[in-house]
Amino acid sequence: MYRAEQIIHMMAPPIPYFLGCGYTVYQPREEHPSRRNIGIFDFIAIEYGTLHIGEAEQQWALGAGQSLILLPNQYHYAVRPCEEPTAFYWLHFHTVCSWQQLPVEQSPFPYPDAEDHNKRFLTPPYSLQLPKMWSMPYPEQTYRLFRQLLKYSVKRQSSAFWSRQQLFEEMLRAMDLRQIESYASPAITVAEKAEAYIKSNYRSELNSEQMSNALHFHYNYITRCMKQVYGMTPGDYLSYYRLEQAKLLLLKTEWPIAEIAAYVGFSSTPYFSNRFTLRNGCSPREFRKQFAL
Numbered sequence: 001m002y003r004a005e006q007i008i009h010m011m012a013p014p015i016p017y018f019l020g021c022g023y024t025v026y027q028p029r030e031e032h033p034s035r036r037n038i039g040i041f042d043f044i045a046i047e048y049g050t051l052h053i054g055e056a057e058q059q060w061a062l063g064a065g066q067s068l069i070l071l072p073n074q075y076h077y078a079v080r081p082c083e084e085p086t087a088f089y090w091l092h093f094h095t096v097c098s099w100q101q102l103p104v105e106q107s108p109f110p111y112p113d114a115e116d117h118n119k120r121f122l123t124p125p126y127s128l129q130l131p132k133m134w135s136m137p138y139p140e141q142t143y144r145l146f147r148q149l150l151k152y153s154v155k156r157q158s159s160a161f162w163s164r165q166q167l168f169e170e171m172l173r174a175m176d177l178r179q180i181e182s183y184a185s186p187a188i189t190v191a192e193k194a195e196a197y198i199k200s201n202y203r204s205e206l207n208s209e210q211m212s213n214a215l216h217f218h219y220n221y222i223t224r225c226m227k228q229v230y231g232m233t234p235g236d237y238l239s240y241y242r243l244e245q246a247k248l249l250l251l252k253t254e255w256p257i258a259e260i261a262a263y264v265g266f267s268s269t270p271y272f273s274n275r276f277t278l279r280n281g282c283s284p285r286e287f288r289k290q291f292a293l
Contacts, residue, residue: 006132007177008069008101011117011125016041016095018168021149025087026051031078040092042070045142049086052079062088065139067175069132071101089146093168097125101132118240124195124230129177138174145171190215191229194222198234202241203265208234242266243279250288257284 010016019040026032032053044051045067052061055070059079062068070076072094097117117125136142149167152160173179178188193215198206208219211234215222223233230237242264249260261272261284276284 005104006101007104008071008099008130008132010095010099010128010130011097012095012128013121013123013126014096015169016093016097016128016172018149018164019092019094021089021091021146021153023087023089023146023150025085026082027085028083029081031081032076034075034077036075037073038076039072040094041072042076043091043093044068044070045089045136045139045146047087047089047143049082049084049088051082051086051088053077054079060133062133065136067131067134067136067142069130089143091146091149091168091171097121122244124237124240127178127229128172130172130175131177134175141174142171187225187228190217190222190225194226194234195230195237198238198241202238202245203263205265205267206234206238238265239275240279243276246272246276246284247280247287250284251291260284 026049032051044053044062046062046064048064050061050063052059053068053070054060054077055074060068061079145167149164152164152167194211197211197214201210211222212219219234226232226234226237232240245264246260249255249263253260255263257273258269261269264272266272266275273283276287280287282290
């Protein structure tokens with residue numbers, strides 16, 4: 001199987017969203033149009049023939065079963081005309097989250113703005129890892145999804161909207177290299193195990209020794225992995241998660257502040273209030289009053 005050399009990392013949620021798709025057939029001597037800074041991602045999947053296409057300094061001869069993602073801020077051009085009948089599916093999509101294209105050896109992509117993402121979308125970021133150019137392991141699956149998408153292109157928006165986005169997300173999931181074991185990064189694996197452990201035990205008095213014993217890794221290595229993947233140490237993530245659970249309880253219950261602090265794992269109510277205020281810009285009581293009738 002062809003191994004991706006470049007990966008496009010996209011922070012989520014929200015998930016990238018579908019804009020439009022089509023199916024194009026070129027005859028010999030026809031070529032892909034040249035375009036610059038189109039502002040959206042262009043995903044191409046070749047069904048048969050060979051498409052000679054370039055982006056900035058890179059050039060490809062894409063054959064059957066291969067795919068390519070063209071970036072929204074680059075110059076795309078035909079390297080040369082097709083020499084045989086060539087057919088491909090194309091799909092335009094966009095994302096409002098940050099993204100970056102990196103060589104595969106620089107994976108996993110760190111989250112330099114993880115804190116901003118948390119504040120904007122109220123959840124830690126997940127990084128989709130989409131191969132720039134790829135020999136698709138199951139091309140027929142991709143073609144099937146494209147054919148279904150094309151059927152919805154002529155239907156009413158009210159009946160097609162959810163179906164198209166669902167099909168596109170199924171396509172994204174098949175492309176996301178984090179779902180493929182051979183691409184799994186040790187740092188991501190350890191960070192995700194640490195995250196799951198924290199979420200399962202956040203109400204307890206967690207310490208470095210407990211986490212090391214549970215995950216079978218030295219705490220310094222766990223910390224390094226979480227910083228690389230989530231932009232937070234285990235202690236930072238534990239505090240973040242406890243405070244997020246506290247916000248839910250402030251909204252959904254009438255429990256006293258001290259009871260909420262103890263429930264989410266804080267041994268001191270004043271310390272809880274201080275950490276909550278620093279993170280949210282208001283005290284727990286003021287936060288609750290914002291939403292009270």
